[in-house]
Amino acid sequence: MTEFLSLRDAIAAYVHDSSTVALEGFTHLIPFAAGHEIIRQQKRDLTLIRMTPDLIYDQLIGMGCVRKLVFSWGGNPGVGSLHRFRDAVENGWPHPLEIEEHSHAAMANAYAAGAAGLPCAIFRGYAGSDLVGVNSSIRFITCPFTGEQLAAVPAITPDLAIIHAQRADKSGNVLIEGITGVQKEVVLAAKRAVVTVEELVEDLRAPSSNSTVLPHWTVNAIVEAPGGARPSYAHGYYRRDNAFYTDWDTIARDRSTFQLWMQEHVLDSHHPVKFAG
Amino acid sequence: MTEFLSLRDAIAAYVHDSSTVALEGFTHLIPFAAGHEIIRQQKRDLTLIRMTPDLIYDQLIGMGCVRKLVFSWGGNPGVGSLHRFRDAVENGWPHPLEIEEHSHAAMANAYAAGAAGLPCAIFRGYAGSDLVGVNSSIRFITCPFTGEQLAAVPAITPDLAIIHAQRADKSGNVLIEGITGVQKEVVLAAKRAVVTVEELVEDLRAPSSNSTVLPHWTVNAIVEAPGGARPSYAHGYYRRDNAFYTDWDTIARDRSTFQLWMQEHVLDSHHPVKFAG
Amino acid sequence: MSYSTTEMMAVAAARALANEDICFVGIGTPSLACNLARLMHAPEITLIYESGTIETKPDVLPLSIGDPELCETALTTVSVPEMFQYWLQGGRISVGFLGGAQLDKFANINSSVIGNYERPKVRLPGGGGAPEIAASCNQTFVVMAQSRRTFVERVDFITSFGFGEGGDHRQRLGIRTQGPTLVITDLCLMRPDPPTKELVVVSMHEGISREEITQKTGWPVRFSESLAQTLPPSENELKVLRDLQTRTNRAHGGK
């Protein structure tokens, strides 16, 4: 049965030290509130998976929650570097960060393979890339019909998926609209899934019979967290705080500025909407 | 550029004798009108692909258009046999029919692989099935990570895809709603695609930003063919004529009854809506 | 209250389903059984049809696997590749239904040909979703009318693998699911006997004798030591079933 929990209880119950967690959301619907609660609860030694480590992963890394990162693009979109990510890789601060680097195509296919119950995904990829030499998860198979070489990566099957969505109904069915990214796949690929939503509603108001809906029996826990994607955005609810993304470059560049900001806006604050203020 | 053609011109221009054609539609949106026009134009030696050869393929086979059938379930849903299909396989009437038999999972994956530009699809399938021994398109690969055996089938890439959809706009963008089957995949997998639609409209009226829309540059020709899926159905337009599906069992059982019916309702009739009458 | 053999089969199959089940439903008796279960003891049972409709609650039975009722009453409808990739192969289905033209004592199913494959006596519709339903659902229920012609020692062609040659044959092929755990016929219920996996009769329907079952089974069929008597359909079960059938006939009959 799907549980309805507070954010605090959901993170306490589902995020375990040393486990593998994927918080997904492709620019849109990034589960910031959930990430902040992980930081507040001081989870440790996490292996985090995410195609586009965004500000929330920069924060998790900088706050020392992360042992290993699996990713394909780790930057601040349109702005520049993720300074905490760089500091961890380049200088081991606050401690060394192990990385597993992929391409987007590899990770998208690997999530889809996880959702599909396959041990691996095949795709046309990585041709000539040096990533092949530094990532032992990249292998090749031969097409049994044409003899072509195709790249293969293992399916991604995290211990836990965390996503943010627009709505859930009282049964726990979840609606996602707009840029849906890999969220359906990560929920179906993961052993367990927690979904934070903008609102709990009587009727999902799915605009189409083909809308992206996750049935309640694919979701373990639902958390009502309005504004839970800020400063990212929720299609139909609020827009992306692009100015904050730009500001983050300054905040995160310096270790102590970063720590002060985290103290004030995350550790001392339990109201996710205030975060981007 | 997408052409806007009459049904007659579209079939004349796009369906060639001895070519490989997939008319898809999973119970819903079966392109009957297009199939009837193929019969009227007496196309020959076609290789037809379809997961669920339905009444329209029974008619095409019985009228002698088909040399080979690639399929996974060839029956009259909820009613029984496709008698013309059986007569062709069992008795070679009107002439012998070569078959390539798959499972649904294999064909769905093979269409998806075609759409994705892959030479083959891998899936967990055909374990222990005798289909492996009678279909040389079924092979196995070994997962390079787990050592598991996975089934592989070649991608389906027909010369032509024909589907029926609800609407197209004046640019040729196509909207499909409801049970979408493998229609997106077959259009993207095929070398060329013809789409018949219930109506041509100024505005597609897509209910969601995530609606199933085929951009005009993936479609070669659009044909306005209201009622073009009857006696199958078009979600939002008209319902399935289940009574006709039941009646077909009697019509098709006997060669001469079948031929008389085809003469009256297809060869002598150019109005697709009359078909199911 | 008298009842038909189809009604007995549907009721027996419905009773085997639980509220928590996620069912991959086939057309015909399985559809009848699943919807009966939903209208009786399992109101929250999840019904999935391979056309892509998830959590559908049709008011009338579909004639085909993709009738309008299914999509209109579903929680959501996905594409057919997604259905087979994420939902069936993804291991999310607890019970799948199977049927066919022939079943053998190890619950292998033939829905391809009677006779030789290349020159068949009867060309059947084929397996459709069945080869992978048989392997990917946690367990499968087979629903078939029983006769010496259909329940055979060895099927002419294995379209969908049951227990193969019995024993651990599934495991040896790398299949992780339970396979056909229940066969529901017009005469009885059968289950695979551990460890041989040969189907044995575990319950006989009302008015059916051991002799009739033996006569209508193409192999020397065995009976369980704890052989039970199938409870006949209750008045309530029959009423709900017949109301559903009446609604369905009315909906499909009119041109």
Add this chain to the structure above:
Amino acid sequence: MSYSTTEMMAVAAARALANEDICFVGIGTPSLACNLARLMHAPEITLIYESGTIETKPDVLPLSIGDPELCETALTTVSVPEMFQYWLQGGRISVGFLGGAQLDKFANINSSVIGNYERPKVRLPGGGGAPEIAASCNQTFVVMAQSRRTFVERVDFITSFGFGEGGDHRQRLGIRTQGPTLVITDLCLMRPDPPTKELVVVSMHEGISREEITQKTGWPVRFSESLAQTLPPSENELKVLRDLQTRTNRAHGGK
């Protein structure tokens, strides 16, 4: 009318696009160039962003690859796996844009690390979609500011393969697409010289000398025999570009 080097790059890239192109757009100058082309000579150009937005017509430039403007103005938005499977890998994209921290003379791109991979001097964001954009688009355009630090003899790490070691290296790896056919810098345009595939300067921007280009290229760069002069941005191009930038800044600036 004076203009910036970024404006020159955007205008030069826009001019290389045609109305029929289907572009996989990156953030930054590529996004500027594609939208400029759409507002100028290529009103029907198809813009696709890897977040899943197909045929998007944003009124302001997105800051990220998945800004609300993109989805709201798109013909349709698909999932990210579908984008990479059916649309990019499916071979539907005519032009993809690439950039990076380092480019070498065979147009290989490094966007992973400066220095050693295990203990990097600078950890860069990584390739994102680039490794497969580089292989799957019919051709790619590289947009990068030029310096001896960024245009190097050999990249520290090949994140995205261009022409490898030159010649038929792409073909030998089974890659069927053309690869990087145009490099647009703040100084010049480069194209691969057939058959060696070494990048050569084909057009110099206004006010740029051969000496400056040579000085700012980390390999002994060659100049085409038919070396051209890049036409500076027209008044109209600059007006449309700046209007777009002004709208964008207004939209992104306010908290």
